[in-house]
Amino acid sequence: MDLLRTDLFGxxxxxxxxxxxxxxxxxxxxxxxxxxxEGAGWPFYARPRLDATETPSLADVAAVRQRQRELGLPxxxxxxxxxxxxxxxxxxxxxxxxxxAPLMVLDPAALPDPGTLTDVPVRMLDATEPGFAADxxxxxxxxxxxxxxxxxxxxEAGPAQRDAAMAELDEAALDEERxxxxxxxxxSALAGTPTEGALASGIAMRVGDVAEIAGVATLPSAxxxxxxxxxxxxxxxxxxxxxxxxxxxxxxxxDIARVYVRVGFRRVGTACIAEPxxxxx
Numbered sequence: 405m406d407l408l409r410t411d412l413f414g415x416x417x418x419x420x421x422x423x424x425x426x427x428x429x430x431x432x433x434x435x436x437x438x439x440x441x442e443g444a445g446w447p448f449y450a451r452p453r454l455d456a457t458e459t460p461s462l463a464d465v466a467a468v469r470q471r472q473r474e475l476g477l478p479x480x481x482x483x484x485x486x487x488x489x490x491x492x493x494x495x496x497x498x499x500x501x502x503x504x505a506p507l508m509v510l511d512p513a514a515l516p517d518p519g520t521l522t523d524v525p526v527r528m529l530d531a532t533e534p535g536f537a538a539d540x541x542x543x544x545x546x547x548x549x550x551x552x553x554x555x556x557x558x559x560e561a562g563p564a565q566r567d568a569a570m571a572e573l574d575e576a577a578l579d580e581e582r583x584x585x586x587x588x589x590x591x592s593a594l595a596g597t598p599t600e601g602a603l604a605s606g607i608a609m610r611v612g613d614v615a616e617i618a619g620v621a622t623l624p625s626a627x628x629x630x631x632x633x634x635x636x637x638x639x640x641x642x643x644x645x646x647x648x649x650x651x652x653x654x655x656x657x658x659d660i661a662r663v664y665v666r667v668g669f670r671r672v673g674t675a676c677i678a679e680p681x682x683x684x685x
Contacts, residue, residue, distance in 0.1 A: 480679050
């Protein structure tokens with residue numbers, strides 16, 4: 405691996421290790437570190453320890469899975485294949501299903517104006533606005549409906565399903581959202597119209613000068629209108645304006661990766677996401 409790629413992957417590794425620490429405690433299990441969220445919110449994962457000198461073993465994976473079950477957490481593992489190539493066969497031998505997701509980095513020179521990607525307005529969420537709580541609820545509802553029907557194909561689910569998925573946030577979760585947005589650790593974007601409401605959403609998580617764009621979702625009925633690309637481009641522009649020098653994401657499939665190529669992202673590697681293989685009846 406050349407020096408530039410070594411530096412790139414080193415920065416990504418440090419981001420993955422640092423990002424959960426504001427909201428999680430850590431437990432070490434051999435060459436793995438398990439992030440355990442403290443308080444409400446999306447549960448975290450286990451990944452190779454930043455200072456580990458050996459590949460996590462089958463015993464390490466088994467110990468983490470046992471601990472995740474004890475804590476009522478998803479049995480989830482994440483790592484960058486180029487940094488831990490030998491973990492892939494270990495995870496599979498443990499009975500885990502591994503998604504090999506395109507890991508993509510933004511070329512700022514290739515980032516388009518979001519307005520050229522769709523005619524639907526995209527706006528950033530503002531923690532000081534009175535409607536912030538409703539915006540966060542809408543963002544989460546769009547994501548829930550969008551990810552329930554994965555892929556890029558159009559579908560039936562739309563505003564009615566989004567509204568049915570809306571849930572009021574508890575005060576602690578809302579306070580966390582507001583604090584993260586206010587200090588720049590998290591950015592949130594919504595695309596929508598006055599008549600249709602929120603149609604697409606996405607977030608970015610920032611640590612220092614590195615940020616990951618994630619959770620980009622579009623209601624199935626609103627797909628093929630450039631919304632996911634516009635949300636991604638809007639988040640990327642905001643990150644660059646804030647001084648972020650490395651913006652990356654993981655695409656859920658090759659089809660989805662092609663959407664991000666339109667926004668200026670280029671594949672640099674593979675992000676592995678492992679979970680138990682579903683049991684088929």
